[in-house]
Amino acid sequence: MTTIAPRIDAVFDLNALIGDDEREWQLRARRFAQERILPVIEGDFEAAHFRREFVRELGGLGLLGMHLTGYGCAGAGAVSYGLVCLELEAADSGWRTFVSVQGSLAMSAIHKYGSEAQKQRWLPGMAAGELVGCFALTEPHGGSDPAGMTTTARRDGDSWVIDGAKRWIGLASEADVAVVWAKVDETDAGGGAVRGFLVPTSTPGFIATPIDGKLSMRASVQCDIALDGVRVSDEALLPGASGLSGPFSCLNEARYGIVWGAMGAARSCLEAALSRATSREVFGKPIGANQLIQAKLADMFVEVEKGILLALHLGRLKERGALTPAQISVGKLNSVREALTIAHEARSILAGDGITNAWPVMRHAANLESVRTYEGTDEIHQLILGRELTGLSAF
Structure with a gap:
């Protein structure tokens, strides 16, 4: 069925509307989707198997955080990134989801709001696919009202202690770092009731459990997260993000x-x-x-x-x-x-x-x-x- 795509492309001639560099990004992602994902995706979906080895391959192709600049990221344009998303999801939504969670959520949060030290620590490894990130916002009671989150972070000396729960967090059990959003006291955070924290997933009290019984996104991983007295230093706070x-x-x-x-x-x-x-x-x-x-x-x-x-x-x-x-x-x-x-x-x-x-x-x-x-x-x-x-x- 992969021979049909050029026929569909030709009827409308999308190539006339995109540049050569954008087309190259698209074809790079299409080759990976057809040669690596498609041969195994039906079996992976059936077995609910996330193929972790693909992460480094995606990093090697420059597809992780590709729309960001510096720190090992490709600095590609928005249309190039979109075309990559199109080709990956043509194979399976789970792999476009991974690229989105890694690049558009976790890496973007660090790139937009992190300190220079945070960027240097995490972004190069994430761009290379050596490290995986997740974005912990949604909570068990519902995801459409983040202002009603119940996860909290409180100061304790020179540390923060985070307590609460998150649900439907993509890649949490595979991640090395979680961007955790929590409510804090206004006086603790210097303004802004919701703040972001970079929490290494090896931190005591952080537990990510894959959600079983899914009939969708079976080749991907979504998790419940329990945060029980998770203690992080002040350097974990994203300094540039304040509020929703x-x-x-x-x-x-x-x-x-x-x-x-x-x-x-x-x-x-x-x-x-x-x-x-x-x-x-x-x-x-x-x-x-x-x-x-x-x-x-x-x-x-x-x-x-x-x-x-x-x-x-x-x-x-x-x-x-x-x-x-x-x-x-x-x-x-x-x-x-x-x-x-x-x-x-x-x-x-x-x-x-x-x-x-x-x-x-x-x-x-x-x-x-x-x-x-x-x-x-x-x-x-x-x-x-x-x-x-x-x-x-x-x-």
């Missing part, structure tokens, strides 16, 4: 990657449907010769191309420093919603075989349910846009 604007800015970095990535999953589903439509014969001809099938394929293709064009527009805005959170919400809401619709339509074209792992469609559909939920549910992004349109908050 810190974690929200990192979330917007990850949401931007999803805008592109979900279209990769959608393209993969379209490829599967197109391959099946041209190879399966019923009533003496390929099913793709029927008008109903062609109409479905055309509608799927239009939504893929519209989604990629929207992602490209947002990427150009981001490169100019003009991208707003509301615009990111448009992209995240549209890309994931349309990708799920495309996955469901592709499954119908594949008929009964579409529910088997001979095709990637059901895996993508299952993964996209997670993508639809994290970094802001549909409803959260609808409310963000509603507030932008009316000037009235419904939160």
Whole structure:
């Protein structure tokens, strides 16, 4: 099915809209996705296996924190990063998620808000894939209201003691460092009720437990975190982040990657449907010769191309420093919603075989349910846009 992607590319000619360097980043990620991820992903999904050895390979390709500058990071543009997300998620959402957690969440938090010593300690190893980071914001009672977090950090002499719990934290059991967000007393933190801490996961009292029973993102790892008297020095505090604007800015970095990535999953589903439509014969001809099938394929293709064009527009805005959170919400809401619709339509074209792992469609559909939920549910992004349109908050 990988031969279909160039055909889809050619119909719209996306290459005319991107530069040579951006295309090279895309092809680098596509080669890794096709040569390394695709041969093993169905087995890994079935076995709920995270392939840790891929982390260093991704680092070696320059894909970890690639949109950041310095400290071993590639300093690539926003569109290059988006194209990489698209290609990785075309293989599996779990691997785009890893790149997002590592680069857009954990590394971005350190890069944006860390001290020079923190950056030097963590970022080069994370960029190389030698170290893994996680981003601990969501809590067990719900992820859509971070202002209501119950995890706390209190001063004790020249240290901080962190207590609480986090849930659905990607890669926490694999991580070397966790960016933990906690409420602190205003007088302790010099202003700002929510602060970030860089917590080595070997610290006593930090326990990350992988969540079992997942029917989505099975080739990735999401965890519960228990924080029981976790003591860190004052040097663990991210000095530049005060209040919820810190974690929200990192979330917007990850949401931007999803805008592109979900279209990769959608393209993969379209490829599967197109391959099946041209190879399966019923009533003496390929099913793709029927008008109903062609109409479905055309509608799927239009939504893929519209989604990629929207992602490209947002990427150009981001490169100019003009991208707003509301615009990111448009992209995240549209890309994931349309990708799920495309996955469901592709499954119908594949008929009964579409529910088997001979095709990637059901895996993508299952993964996209997670993508639809994290970094802001549909409803959260609808409310963000509603507030932008009316000037009235419904939160």
